[in-house]
Amino acid sequence: MTIIGETVLPGQSKTINMEIARLHTMTKLKIPIIVERSRLEGPVVLFSAGLHGDEINGIEVVRQIITRKINKPKRGTIICIPVVNIFGFVNKSREFPDGRDLNRVFPGSKNGSLASRFAWHILKEIIPHVDYCVDFHAGGASRFNAPQIRIAPGNAELEHLSDVFNAPFTLYSKNISGSFRSACGKLGVKILLFEGGKSLDINEDITREGVQGAKRILAHLDMLNPKKTAHEAEKPPVRITSSTWIRARNSGLFQNKTAAGKYVQKGEVLAHITDPFGKFDKKVHAPYSGYIINSNDAAIVYQGDAIFHISQRVV
Structure with missing residues (x-):
């Protein structure tokens, strides 16, 4: 296996540094690609995170996969990239320095924008080796996602893998053009x-779900290190085939009463929006019964802001 000119033989461990550009200060920024190969042939699995530089929880999941030596496979190869968007990570920002969202420019271009060049190198140098990938993300703009796997509808193999990972929720959503998932x-x-x-947060429960799911995937592929154990989940994931956003009808202070992951009944009060002067208190009601799969933790919201993501149809 050769990545960016570096060869990794069966039984070898190697950290390969991908250098594509520098900061404006001429400081080098390296993206460590951590490769662990077994002597036994098998699939190649990629665990990636930090495609958006401010989504720290995913980075923590991959970090734990490495530090707990879960990435040392029984057979095959495990590639870990804890921070894909190293520029955004340095700046605690979602975007690249050129203002682009890396997750919207795939497959990229060798001579395009900075983000586009990164996307091109990832697809050219790494992805051709990969059979399976789990890409870890978090909610943006103070919105907290319940732990969930997202897959495109109509793919039976991905449905099965999602069941194996066994996050509390599986959300069916179409691949977005320009996204890493689509590419x-x-x-x-x-x-x-x-x-x-x-974003900009680490939650122990979320991290645990991510790490345990990764272990289940490796166990399913007969790749999990024999010294490690994949714990079975208590119940299968809730499959959500349709969902929608509840948006704020007023601007004001947001008094959120409903955590992500909770099942709510139609008409239930989810939150209050108040003004700072004690003039009004507007209740936010659930438009129908369903699971809250994203909950806004912001203290202030504006009219039209997305405040809850709720399931509409579950199978």
Whole structure:
């Protein structure tokens, strides 16, 4: 296996640093690609995070996979990239320095924008080796995602892998044009997108779900290190085939009463929106019964802001 000119033989461990550009200060920024190969042949699994530089919880999941030596496979190869968007991570920002969202520019271009060049190198140098990928994300803009796997509808193999990962929720959503998930799918990589927590935050429960799910995937592929154990989940994931956003009808202070992951009844009070002067108190009601799969933790909201993501149809 050769990545960016570095060869990794069966039984070898190697950290390969991908350098594509520098900061404006001429400081080098390296993206460590951590490769662990077994002496036994088997699949290649990629665990990636930090595609958005401010989504720290996913980075923590991959970090734990490495530090707990879960990435040392019984057979096959495990590639870990804890921080894909190293520029955004340095700046605690979602975007690249050129203002672009890396997760909207795939497959990228060798001579395009900075983000586009990164996307091109990832697809050219790494993805051709990969059979399976779990890409870890978190909610943005103070919105907390319940732990969930997102897959495109109509793919029985991904449905099965999602059941194996066994996050509390599986959300069916179409691949977005320009996304890493879409690009991997077109290249034949079986990819699961994990969402959990919110940006610039680390949550132990979310991290635990991510790590345990990764272990279940490796156990399913007969790749899990024999010294490690994949714990079975207590119940299968809730499959959500349709969902919608509840938006704020007023601007004001947001008094959120409902955590992500909760099942609510139609008409239930989810939150209050108040003004700072004690003039009004507007209740936010559930439009129908369903699971809250994203909950806004912001203290202030504006009219039209997305405040809750609620399931509409569950199978």
